[in-house]
Amino acid sequence: MFAVIKTGGKQYRVAAEDEITVMTLVGNPGDVVTFSDVLMVVDTDATHVGAPLVANATVEGHIIDHDRGPKVIAFKKRRRKHSKRKRGHRQDLTLVKITGITLGGKKLAAPAKAEAAPAA
Numbered sequence: 001m002f003a004v005i006k007t008g009g010k011q012y013r014v015a016a017e018d019e020i021t022v023m024t025l026v027g028n029p030g031d032v033v034t035f036s037d038v039l040m041v042v043d044t045d046a047t048h049v050g051a052p053l054v055a056n057a058t059v060e061g062h063i064i065d066h067d068r069g070p071k072v073i074a075f076k077k078r079r080r081k082h083s084k085r086k087r088g089h090r091q092d093l094t095l096v097k098i099t100g101i102t103l104g105g106k107k108l109a110a111p112a113k114a115e116a117a118p119a120a
Contacts, residue, residue, distance in 0.1 A: 001041075001044060002015040002101075003042070003059050003101045004038070005039065006035075008023030008024075015098065016101065017098065019095060023091070024093065028063065029064060032060065032061070032062050033060070033096060034059070036057075036058050037053060038050065041101060041108075057103045061096045063094060063095070063096055064095040064097050065094075067092075067095060069090055069093050070090070071088050071090050072089050072091075073087070
């Protein structure tokens, strides 16, 4: 089972126990966050698609860490003008671990993970 959520202007496919990196969220490491903008929920027996959001659906998680993304360099040069500009940017990010998906007040259970076959 999984859900599609929207946060920070982007969409993420999440399931229980997933770790995702999203744009900065307010809170300290260990705080609980709730994503209420749920676009779709796929359960073991049904698929719920929102128009645009699924009613009474939330995704819970907790903040693991705040970090910064890689440096992106914006370099502009104008030929034969002795004009150039170099700017760097690092985006602030938050690492979130998804703890569960709730639909209509009932917490959806994650399917059992398949055991890996022993190597011969």
